[in-house]
Amino acid sequence: MIKQGHEWARDETLRCDVVVIGSGCGGATAAMRLAELGHDVIIVEKGGWFTREDFDQREANMLAKIDGGRGLHTSVDGSISLTYGNNVGGASVHYWADSYRTPPDRLALWEEEYGLTGHGLSELTPHFERIERDLNVHHPDEAHTNRMNQLVHNGGKALGWHVARVPQARKGCVMSGHCMQGCAYDAKQSQLVTHIARANELGVRIYSDLEAVSLRWKGDRVDALTAQVLDPATRQPTGRTLTLEARAVVVAAGGFGTPVFLLRQGLQKRLPAVGQHLFCNPCPMIHAVFDEPIVQWRNIPAAWCVEEFRVATMRGDQYVEGGYLLMPNQLQPGMLAAVLPGVGASHAQLMAQMPNLGGTIAWIDDADEGSVTLEGGRPRYDVPVDGANGLRIRDAWRKQARLLFEVGARELIFGDAADTRLTRASGIDAAVSGIDLRPARNLLAAPHPGGGTRMGSDAETSVVGFDHRVHGTDNLYVSDPSVFPTAPSVDPSISIMGFSYIAASHVHGALA
Numbered sequence: 488m489i490k491q492g493h494e495w496a497r498d499e500t501l502r503c504d505v506v507v508i509g510s511g512c513g514g515a516t517a518a519m520r521l522a523e524l525g526h527d528v529i530i531v532e533k534g535g536w537f538t539r540e541d542f543d544q545r546e547a548n549m550l551a552k553i554d555g556g557r558g559l560h561t562s563v564d565g566s567i568s569l570t571y572g573n574n575v576g577g578a579s580v581h582y583w584a585d586s587y588r589t590p591p592d593r594l595a596l597w598e599e600e601y602g603l604t605g606h607g608l609s610e611l612t613p614h615f616e617r618i619e620r621d622l623n624v625h626h627p628d629e630a631h632t633n634r635m636n637q638l639v640h641n642g643g644k645a646l647g648w649h650v651a652r653v654p655q656a657r658k659g660c661v662m663s664g665h666c667m668q669g670c671a672y673d674a675k676q677s678q679l680v681t682h683i684a685r686a687n688e689l690g691v692r693i694y695s696d697l698e699a700v701s702l703r704w705k706g707d708r709v710d711a712l713t714a715q716v717l718d719p720a721t722r723q724p725t726g727r728t729l730t731l732e733a734r735a736v737v738v739a740a741g742g743f744g745t746p747v748f749l750l751r752q753g754l755q756k757r758l759p760a761v762g763q764h765l766f767c768n769p770c771p772m773i774h775a776v777f778d779e780p781i782v783q784w785r786n787i788p789a790a791w792c793v794e795e796f797r798v799a800t801m802r803g804d805q806y807v808e809g810g811y812l813l814m815p816n817q818l819q820p821g822m823l824a825a826v827l828p829g830v831g832a833s834h835a836q837l838m839a840q841m842p843n844l845g846g847t848i849a850w851i852d853d854a855d856e857g858s859v860t861l862e863g864g865r866p867r868y869d870v871p872v873d874g875a876n877g878l879r880i881r882d883a884w885r886k887q888a889r890l891l892f893e894v895g896a897r898e899l900i901f902g903d904a905a906d907t908r909l910t911r912a913s914g915i916d917a918a919v920s921g922i923d924l925r926p927a928r929n930l931l932a933a934p935h936p937g938g939g940t941r942m943g944s945d946a947e948t949s950v951v952g953f954d955h956r957v958h959g960t961d962n963l964y965v966s967d968p969s970v971f972p973t974a975p976s977v978d979p980s981i982s983i984m985g986f987s988y989i990a991a992s993h994v995h996g997a998l999a
């Protein structure tokens with residue numbers, strides 16, 4: 488049952504076994520699994536409920552509805568554009584559906600350097616197998632490979648790099664290219680059409696337009712959650728309040744949202760790591776003018792990926808290269824217009840070439856951590872893009888530039904404030920070294936946040952234990968990428984779902 492904000496006529500107190508805050512990959516998976524295990528579950532989601540009927544394929548409309556910050560939220564100094572979902576299904580509703588398991592080397596790092604237990608290959612593999620079945624994860628075929636993807640494949644191969652198919656969570660994809668506006672065909676296997684749909688069938692009560700505000704405590708035990716009802720049209724509080732009494736509360740408000748919720752509960756006083764160790768995979772991109780049509784906004788965004796540089800190469804403490812996935816980019820015309828540099832005639836000239844514009848993007852595996860703190864009650868996200876992250880960002884630009892020239896790009900456009908452009912491969916090093924990484928001079932997106940309530944055994948340096956329970960509490964859990972000790976080095980959705988299966992089993996064990 489899905490109930491929206493306008494359907495609440497008065498304040499109410501409701502009871503259930505488990506309240507789950509957030510309905511993205513973490514919350515939807517945990518809620519569905521807990522329902523399968525026999526629990527009475529309520530999902531509290533502050534965003535709206537939108538379905539295929541609402542996904543009108545208009546960028547401005549959909550950005551306003553399902554992007555958490557309406558496309559306008561940035562880190563505090565303007566360095567990073569924060570992209571996240573704010574709707575039933577969370578960011579998966581506008582994700583690309585790239586579906587990687589957590590690489591074994593990353594799980595080994597988490598075990599060996601961060602001491603994680605119970606989240607290794609053997610524990611996660613059965614969950615990954617089921618998730619892949621349920622989301623129809625498969626390798627895309629040639630028909631689902633647009634021209635930009637072919638070029639990334641050809642260029643990577645020509646340069647001798649490891650290029651691989653990107654596993655995709657899709658069923659009956661019609662290649663519209665509107666993945667980021669919500670799939671109007673229900674082909675993309677977002678949480679909305681998979682785990683939320685299944686949770687709904689199992690009797691989970693899903694409340695959209697309902698913002699979790701505060702926890703009521705009895706000693707170390709959370710006794711109830713107070714949530715405010717929002718008006719679906721204005722997103723403002725209606726004045727109605729729900730009190731949800733539960734035996735356990737699972738916070739799955741996303742990598743940007745979960746640390747903020749815990750900070751607002753004052754938990755950093757005893758758990759100083761709340762809001763620290765934030766990662767977000769900053770994404771440097773390059774636009775490229777070709778002599779042939781690319782039409783980057785059609786078909787699936789990522790069918791091929793350069794995996795050669797996923798793990799950074801270090802010589803002792805010295806960074807050599809890598810630490811990112813390199814992907815084809817996909818931007819719809821409106822977004823392209825927003826991110827291409829210039830105004831007036833120079834911008835119009837670029838837009839006139841739009842069909843021939845391609846591009847690439849890289850997810851940087853954060854080397855420097857960020858943080859989120861509260862300032863006057865509002866979140867302030869700090870993400871460093873100079874230092875070690877800056878080395879990776881510049882290297883990713885260099886490799887993207889090499890690949891794009893290799894496959895015949897006529898001109899590269901870095902999209903920075905100085906409008907750096909390049910027409911010859913011999914100029915790559917000088918151009919990239921000259922890009923100013925100071926705040927607000929580049930367009931770097933951040934679609935993969937986490938780490939802000941990381942997992943560990945020590946309450947001084949971590950927030951949740953290996954059973955996903957917040958240290959020092961009896962029944963408060965976290966089930967999203969906020970628990971990861973570092974970024975997973977690939978797109979995170981499958982890792983989040985795998986961890987959430989494990990979180991659900993711990994909650995179940997505690998309630999038994």
Ligand SMILES: Cc1cc2nc3c(=O)[nH]c(=O)nc-3n(C[C@H](O)[C@H](O)[C@H](O)COP(=O)(O)OP(=O)(O)OC[C@H]3O[C@@H](n4cnc5c(N)ncnc54)[C@H](O)[C@@H]3O)c2cc1C
Nearest residue numbers: 509511512513533577578582583584585699741744978980
């Ligand atoms: C454009 C884009 C493309 C992406 N592409 C891919 C991809 O191809 N593959 C991949 O693996 N990943 C991709 N990602 C990332 C992936 O979508 C996310 O990492 C994942 O969906 C996050 O799931 P989550 O459960 O952690 O959080 P979210 O999906 O962010 O869900 C958290 C939910 O909690 C809600 N919430 C927050 N605070 C409260 C509160 N106080 N009360 C109630 N509700 C609250 C939010 O509204 C939100 O709906 C992409 C992301 C973006 C933005």
